[in-house]
Amino acid sequence: MDSDTSDDVRFDIGEGGDLTTTGSGDGTSMEGCQKIDFLFVVDNSGSMGQYQTQLIGSFGPFIDTIYDTVRANDFQIMVVDSDADIDLTQCEGGCAFGNSTFCPGWCTTKDSLDLTCEGTLGAGEVAPYNNNASNAVCDVPDGKRYLTSALSRDEIKTKFACMAKVGTFGSGAELPMSAMVEAVTTLNQPGACNEGFVRRDAVLVVTVISDDYPVPATEDDASTVGSPQAWYDAVAQAKGGAQNVVMLGIINTADAICVSGAGSGPIVHPTQKFVDVIQRFGGNGFMGNICSPDYNAFFKEAVSIIDTACNEFVPPE
Numbered sequence: 001m002d003s004d005t006s007d008d009v010r011f012d013i014g015e016g017g018d019l020t021t022t023g024s025g026d027g028t029s030m031e032g033c034q035k036i037d038f039l040f041v042v043d044n045s046g047s048m049g050q051y052q053t054q055l056i057g058s059f060g061p062f063i064d065t066i067y068d069t070v071r072a073n074d075f076q077i078m079v080v081d082s083d084a085d086i087d088l089t090q091c092e093g094g095c096a097f098g099n100s101t102f103c104p105g106w107c108t109t110k111d112s113l114d115l116t117c118e119g120t121l122g123a124g125e126v127a128p129y130n131n132n133a134s135n136a137v138c139d140v141p142d143g144k145r146y147l148t149s150a151l152s153r154d155e156i157k158t159k160f161a162c163m164a165k166v167g168t169f170g171s172g173a174e175l176p177m178s179a180m181v182e183a184v185t186t187l188n189q190p191g192a193c194n195e196g197f198v199r200r201d202a203v204l205v206v207t208v209i210s211d212d213y214p215v216p217a218t219e220d221d222a223s224t225v226g227s228p229q230a231w232y233d234a235v236a237q238a239k240g241g242a243q244n245v246v247m248l249g250i251i252n253t254a255d256a257i258c259v260s261g262a263g264s265g266p267i268v269h270p271t272q273k274f275v276d277v278i279q280r281f282g283g284n285g286f287m288g289n290i291c292s293p294d295y296n297a298f299f300k301e302a303v304s305i306i307d308t309a310c311n312e313f314v315p316p317e
Contacts, residue, residue, distance in 0.1 A: 033313035035074040035202035036066075036306070041180045042125075043210035044081040044170030047260070049132050054294055055209055055250070056161045062299035063160075067153060070307050077156065078124040078146035078197055079163040080179050082210060083171035085119030087130040090169045102131040102169060109137060117145065117193035121175060122182025124194050130167025138162035146197050173220040174212040177277060181226075181234045188238070201315050204239050205306055209250040211259050211290050214268050221273065228276035240316065246309050247281040248302050249274055250288050250295060258291035284309055 042052060066075070081087070091103035092110075100106045106129040110118075117123040124145025127137045138159050140147060147156050147163075184204065187194040198204060212222040219225055236242040252259045252271040259267055278285040286305055288298035 031313075031315055033072050033201075033203045033310040033315070035199055036070070036072045036076075036310065037198055037202045037204050038075065038077045039180065039183060039197075039204065039206045040077070040079045040164060041176045041183070041206065041208040041210075042079055042081055042164055042166050043174050043176055043212060044083060044087060044130060044133075044166040044168065045172050045174050045212070046168045046170075047211055048209075049168050051209060051211060051250070051290055052165055052167075054292075056164050058295035058299050059160055059164070060157050061296055062303070063153065063156060065300065065303045066306070069303060070310055072203070072310050073149065074202070075149040075156075076146050076197055076199070076202070077148075077160060078183070078194065079160070079166065080122050080124060080183050081128075081166040081170055082174040082176040082179055082212075084121040084175075086171040087133075087167060087169040088115075088119050090131070091129050103129045103133070104135050105129070106135070112137070114193075120182075120187065120193055122179040122187050122194070124183070124197070125163045125166055128163065128166045131169040132165075133167025133169070134162045134165040135167075136162055144196070145194055171220075173218060174210055175221050175225060176208050176210045176212070177221040177231045177274070178226055180206055180208060181231055184238045185234055198238055200240065203244055203246065203306070203309050203313050204235070205246045205248065205302075205309075206235070207248040207250065207302075208274070209290065210271075210274070211252050211256070212274075213252045213259055213261065213271050214273070215261075215265060222271045226273075228273050228280060231277045232280040242281055242284065243309070244313060245281060245284060246302070246306050247278050247285045248287070248298075248305075249278045249285075250290050250292075250298060251275070251278075253287065253289040256289050256291045 091106040094100040095107040126140045128134045188198045214222045251274045254270045
């Protein structure tokens with residue numbers, strides 16, 4: 001499907017970015033990447049239902065294009081949401097009465113889940129229980145919290161659809177960038193929830209999808225929590241350099257007129273902190289308008305950025 005790409009912005013030079021040339025400079029060819037780790041950070045606040053559906057709808061064509069055009073053939077795919085355990089606290093509320101109205105199945109299924117990881121910010125989603133979520137165990141193999149290319153392409157699409165429908169019961173104080181950092185740093189350590197997800201010899205592709213906007217004195221990433229430089233530094237360090245990261249954002253851009261919120265305060269466009277962290281990744285940073293009718297055009301452009309990053313990747317010795 002053709003789609004208007006006028007809302008998509010690619011940054012050639014990012015303020016504060018320190019991308020380095022990955023070629024050897026002596027005319028020798030670059031080896032490129034064989035592995036890619038895909039992290040999807042999905043806002044699970046109350047306004048995100050439609051956008052989660054659009055993400056899932058665009059994932060199939062995106063992953064098909066990745067398989068068909070990018071030189072890498074070893075993939076890992078993980079989804080995290082934008083809060084810790086607020087959604088599960090909401091689900092738990094009805095269990096004393098024998099059911100949880102908004103999270104069908106939770107009261108019995110929870111006993112089979114790792115509740116520590118389920119309630120940890122940045123842990124991979126394998127059983128999204130929440131209002132308007134999948135409310136199912138997604139059958140991620142091998143006890144992992146992410147998918148691997150040991151699965152068939154169709155299996156990846158089906159399980160991603162389960163994992164990415166994270167629902168709309170999450171905290172309204174969204175922490176998507178904080179979740180991103182936790183996912184690839186603390187929670188990637190041995191014995192932690194996401195152990196083995198970030199691989200030293202892989203390109204990391206992060207996609208953040210959030211309609212959050214800044215509100216003064218609010219304790220969320222869009223407003224007062226964290227800083228673009230700190231988020232950038234953490235992810236770049238986790239990957240041995242920003243050149244090994246592609247940073248994608250489907251966010252509240254300057255013209256995201258669909259974004260709305262409660263209260264009498266004005267909606268601020270864009271979410272400047274999110275724009276700033278994407279910019280810091282220079283040519284490896286790309287953002288699109290969350291209000292786009294679908295995200296196919298966004299991901300089509302993203303594939304070319306991923307392909308370039310993969311081709312220019314210098315595997316560690």
